[in-house]
Amino acid sequence: MNMLQLIEKKRDGGILTPEEIAFFVSGVTDQSLPDYQISAFLMAVLFQGMTDEETTELTLCMSRSGQICDLSEIPGTKVDKHSTGGVGDKVTPILLPIISSFGVPCVKLSGRGLGFTGGTIDKFESISGFNCSVSPSEFKAKIDTCGMLLGGQTADLAPADKFLYALRDVTGTVPSIPLIASSIMSKKIAGGADAIVLDVTCGNGAFMKDVESARELARRMIAIGKLAGKPVCCVMSSMVQPLGHMVGNVLEMMEVVEVLSGKGPDDVKEVVLTMAAEMLKMTDAGKGKSSEELKSRCLEKLKNGEAFNKFGDLILSQGGKLHSDGTPVFVDQPFEVMTVHAEKDGYVETCDALEVGEASCLLGAGRMKKEDSIDMGAGIKLHKKIGDKVSRGEELYTLYTGTHSPVSEDRIDEALLKMGKAYSISSSPVNAPSEILDVIS
Ligand code: URA
Numbered sequence: 001m002n003m004l005q006l007i008e009k010k011r012d013g014g015i016l017t018p019e020e021i022a023f024f025v026s027g028v029t030d031q032s033l034p035d036y037q038i039s040a041f042l043m044a045v046l047f048q049g050m051t052d053e054e055t056t057e058l059t060l061c062m063s064r065s066g067q068i069c070d071l072s073e074i075p076g077t078k079v080d081k082h083s084t085g086g087v088g089d090k091v092t093p094i095l096l097p098i099i100s101s102f103g104v105p106c107v108k109l110s111g112r113g114l115g116f117t118g119g120t121i122d123k124f125e126s127i128s129g130f131n132c133s134v135s136p137s138e139f140k141a142k143i144d145t146c147g148m149l150l151g152g153q154t155a156d157l158a159p160a161d162k163f164l165y166a167l168r169d170v171t172g173t174v175p176s177i178p179l180i181a182s183s184i185m186s187k188k189i190a191g192g193a194d195a196i197v198l199d200v201t202c203g204n205g206a207f208m209k210d211v212e213s214a215r216e217l218a219r220r221m222i223a224i225g226k227l228a229g230k231p232v233c234c235v236m237s238s239m240v241q242p243l244g245h246m247v248g249n250v251l252e253m254m255e256v257v258e259v260l261s262g263k264g265p266d267d268v269k270e271v272v273l274t275m276a277a278e279m280l281k282m283t284d285a286g287k288g289k290s291s292e293e294l295k296s297r298c299l300e301k302l303k304n305g306e307a308f309n310k311f312g313d314l315i316l317s318q319g320g321k322l323h324s325d326g327t328p329v330f331v332d333q334p335f336e337v338m339t340v341h342a343e344k345d346g347y348v349e350t351c352d353a354l355e356v357g358e359a360s361c362l363l364g365a366g367r368m369k370k371e372d373s374i375d376m377g378a379g380i381k382l383h384k385k386i387g388d389k390v391s392r393g394e395e396l397y398t399l400y401t402g403t404h405s406p407v408s409e410d411r412i413d414e415a416l417l418k419m420g421k422a423y424s425i426s427s428s429p430v431n432a433p434s435e436i437l438d439v440i441s
Contacts, residue, residue, distance in 0.1 A: 003027065003037045010044035018057045025061035029160045035167060042164070042173040050178035055220060056227040058178070062186035065160035069192030073140045074105050077283040080193030081108070081275060082184055084217065085117040087205040087357035088242030090252040092120045094259050094272045094302075095279070096148050097310035101301045102285040106148035107139055109157065109191050117205075117357060118252065118366060121152050126249040126376040127328040130320035146317035147310070158186045180207060181220040185228070195231040195282040197275055202437060203240035205353020211236070211437060218440050233278045233441035237271050238433050241351040241386050244268040248365040248379015248400065250330045257327050260308040267385075270435040273298050278439060291439070332377035334400035337363075337412060339383075342390045346425035351385050355422035359415040363399060364407050377402030380419070387432030396423060 001023050010016065016024075024041065027033035050058065071078045079099070083089055096106050110120035110132075121132050134142060134151035142149040155162070161183050168174045188196045198221055201207075202214035218234035225232030237243075244265045246255040258264035259272070277294035280286030286294050301307040312326045321329040360366060364375030383395040390396065397419055401407050 003033055003041070007037060007040050007044055010041060010048055013048050015051055016054050021054060021057045022061050025058065025065060025160050028163050029065040031163070038164070039167055039171045039173070042168055042171060042176075042179065045179060046173045046176040049176075052220065052223040052227065055178040055182050056224045059182040059185045059189065059224050060228060062158050062160040062164070062182060063189040066156040066158055066190065067136070067154070068190050069107070069136050069139070069157075071107060071139065071192040074107070074143050076105050077195060078105055078107060078193045079195045079197060079279045079282050080188055080191055081197045081199065081279060082188055083199040084180070084184065084201050084207055086201040086239040086243060087117065087353040087360070088244050088247045088252065089118060089199075089201070090123065090244060090246075090256050090268065091199060091272050091275060092150075093123060093253065093256045093311070094268070094307070095276055096150065097260065097307040097314060098272070098276050098298050098301050099279055100146075100148040100314075101306045101310050102280060102283075103147070104280065104283050104285050105143045107143065107151070107191070107193070108149065109151050109153050109187070111153055112367075118247070118249070120150070122374055123249050123252055123256075124150055124318075124320075126253050126330055126332070127315055127320040128331050130315060131318050134318070142317060146313050148314055150314065150318065153187060158190045161186050175207065177213065177217050177220055181217060181224060185221055185224045189228060189230065193230070196225060196233075197279045197282070198232060198234045199271065199275060200234045200236045201239040202236055203238050203353060205242065205357055206239035215438070215440070222440065231282060231441070233282070233439065235271070235274050235278060235439050236437040238435055238437055239353050240433050242353050242356050242382060243271060245382045245385070246379065247356055247360045247382070248334065248363070249374065249376045250332060251334055251379040251381060251400065253328060253330065256311075260302060260311050262303040262305075267435045269299070269302070274436050274439065278441070330376070332375075332402045332404075334377045334379065335403045335405065337399040337401055339398040340396050340416070340419065342384075342392055342394050342396050342425060344425055345391050346389075346427050347430040348384045348386050348388045348390060348423065349426040349430045350422065350424045351382060352422040355418045356380060356382070359399075359418035359422065362407075362411045362415040362418070363401055364405060375402040375405055375407070378405065378407070385432070387430050390425060
């Protein structure tokens with residue numbers, strides 16, 4: 001077998017055998033294949049696609065390219081969640097304490113943000129002292145003491161995906177449904193969960209820009225789960241505008257605290273409660289119960305403070321600091337740069353998630369390159385969202401940097417330009433978009 005034959009076969013629309021896929025993944029993992037052949041292969045996949053069987057084989061080979069977490073010591077069904085990425089996505093820090101308050105063990109391995117999308121690890125690291133480096137040997141002890149843990153993906157988890165993703169990023173081959181599906185599912189399978197709930201985001205601020213592509217990605221990941229023996233449920237959610245009102249690390253964690261205190265924006269609650277209900281359904285705690293019943297039980301956990309207390313347990317368990325009222329101590333505080341006001345009366349028609357995400361990144365909340373550091377206090381508060389009535393002179397959005405920000409005036413101007421493009425105001429009423437587009441399992 002040689003790599004040139006594999007590239008030519010895929011280029012001409014052929015279907016690869018499991019042996020050929022295993023050969024490719026092993027050459028990626030041991031770095032015996034040159035980048036130019038891997039890149040050519042990825043481009044052939046982008047144009048020709050892959051069958052469900054090929055995609056599953058690719059996923060399984062990638063998941064076995066490093067360590068597979070063994071969670072069998074932890075009793076009960078372990079359900080993992082993942083989002084295909086978005087702007088203002090603060091679902092995990094709210095979801096984990098809710099699920100854990102039902103006595104369901106949660107081992108969540110998350111990533112860092114890159115580009116306009118934020119990362120859960122960065123958000124937790126905006127809490128003073130919070131340590132996301134939890135090794136698999138510590139999982140059981142953490143679950144025994146706190147019922148949940150939030151860890152970073154170790155270098156040894158699906159390393160083939162790491163190499164492939166880095167190449168896809170620089171060869172224009174990220175937006176391929178089989179490559180995205182196998183990338184996500186390989187890490188979830190290697191993470192050792194018994195069942196998986198995926199938030200498949202859709203809109204300008206997501207990888208999948210339209211509903212049909214999002215639906216196809218969801219279908220693919222469910223098919224992989226079926227062939228791999230792991231039940232998968234996909235919640236399709238809208239990412240035409242950011243989730244909630246806050247974008248940025250400390251800012252989003254402040255909104256997390258609000259929601260965990262029984263307040264906070266409805267769109268965030270809707271996604272969290274929908275995901276929570278689907279996760280619970282896969283465990284003994286929710287088996288046979290309806291989504292509506294589970295959602296209202298989860299809402300009760302937000303209102304009665306149980307989820308808030310669990311959040312505090314998680315922070316303390318991983319070295320983070322709390323104030324005496326149980327709220328987290330942050331490493332920095334957002335510093336207001338300026339607030340922009342509406343220039344006319346009307347209704348917010350667009351609040352483009354991609355433009356807001358990029359503007360927030362320019363202020364220092366995200367990374368342009370993997371090596372970049374983050375300004376934890378930076379970000380944007382959206383005072384108005386799609387469908388909101390607005391009067392001339394009312395606050396539209398506020399830009400923040402951290403208290404010791406290194407951001408230049410030029411960058412702030414660029415961020416303002418993007419925010420100007422993100423917002424449009426219509427003179428006639430506009431419907432707010434539905435947060436949940438579908439639930440597929
Ligand atoms: N998230 C991933 O982990 N991989 C992709 O390819 C896209 C989103």
